């Protein structure tokens with residue numbers, strides 16, 4: 115067993131957490147958590163099943179009345195204490211993320227800061243859940259709108275951001291007065307459990323923040339999305355699984371928030387600042403080894419600059435260094451698992467078989483070819499290829515050529531997805547035309563990184579429902595209650 119050399123060893127937990135207690139699975143079962151860079155066992159973690167998930171939900175439901183009854187300021191202070199503890203333990207949390215997820219330490223540190231930022235933001239927003247008064251049409255009545263917590267929230271989160279995807283959901287839920295039952299990805303439960311250690315140390319009451327680690331995603335997902343004591347389910351992951359959860363949640367008409375797949379176009383027009391476009395593309399495409407929902411997936415380059423852009427891109431990709439996440443010189447870590455690796459290899463092979471050209475393949479620096487994928491640039495990619503219709507989720511830049519603005523917009527919108535899109539241009543009229551025409555929830559103009567706690571993150575079409583982060587992120591966890599006070603008499 116690998117273990118992890120944390121300064122604060124209390125952060126390394128191997129059982130789930132609910133009702134304020136660290137609890138093994140009722141079945142006694144465990145599942146292995148592996149280091150994706152080596153395949154070594156880090157630790158075995160309790161494998162929660164249906165009954166454990168049910169217990170966790172019940173503990174959250176029990177905690178709900180007291181949690182919602184705290185003042186907004188009290189909840190805010192507890193969230194701020196949690197935020198501070200995350201910052202105090204950020205180096206350990208980054209090491210945990212790198213060990214179980216594989217991303218380079220510099221990126222893991224960035225993720226910890228990003229994760230913490232949602233807690234700070236929603237600690238502040240907790241105090242700004244305003245209601246309304248409405249001029250009444252009746253002299254003896256007054257009308258108010260109260261905004262109240264929805265109830266117990268279940269969250270299901272992916273492996274690509276083991277900390278930030280949890281805090282982006284749990285922080286607004288807790289701020290609104292809702293307890294949470296969180297199911298982290300099977301690949302990355304350790305960061306989630308460490309967050310629970312810190313939540314408890316911050317004084318967040320028993321039953322308010324619960325972690326359900328499990329390798330039985332389907333069965334536990336079904337409990338979370340059908341349980342009568344769960345009021346809302348918030349999911350980040352594939353569109354395929356999101357649709358199943360939506361169906362399951364419909365039986366009890368739960369509130370839902372879905373942050374699903376993307377297929378981001380990254381368009382570079384002839385009038386773009388090419389250096390800025392390369393910088394933005396490198397950040398967007400290769401962040402987390404290409405394993406994010408907002409990664410550039412289809413790179414559309416206008417014909418007049420296509421050759422110059424490809425050359426500059428290859429020069430930039432050549433500077434990336436594949437390696438172990440703990441090595442400070444590493445820019446690209448391993449793929450999360452064999453299935454992810456296989457998917458990328460298959461998409462590249464099929465693009466090459468269909469006529470795309472392999473313009474660049476980077477070095478693996480002696481890393482295991484079954485776990486790491488070389489940074490790759492493909493040119494002459496065509497819109498109908500699988501590499502353009504599916505999320506690549508790997509370090510492959512696939513370049514297509516286009517001629518006109520209309521053609522670029524048509525290609526960009528020709529997908530069932532609508533999470534993030536990017537484009538680079540200088541002409542202000544074009545900028546307005548294109549940003550308005552793109553059918554996406556997020557548009558980065560002359561910028562490749564769009565993620566921040568202050569802005570609404572989420573997609574349209576089959577990329578999701580609802581928004582996370584920003585002042586809008588709290589609305590998802592609140593119900594509106596119209597109160598009519600009648601029978602009032604004037605003195």
Ligand code: SIN
Nearest residue numbers: 274405406407408565
């Ligand atoms: C995601 O990949 O789903 C999240 C990426 C981000 O928050 O920037």
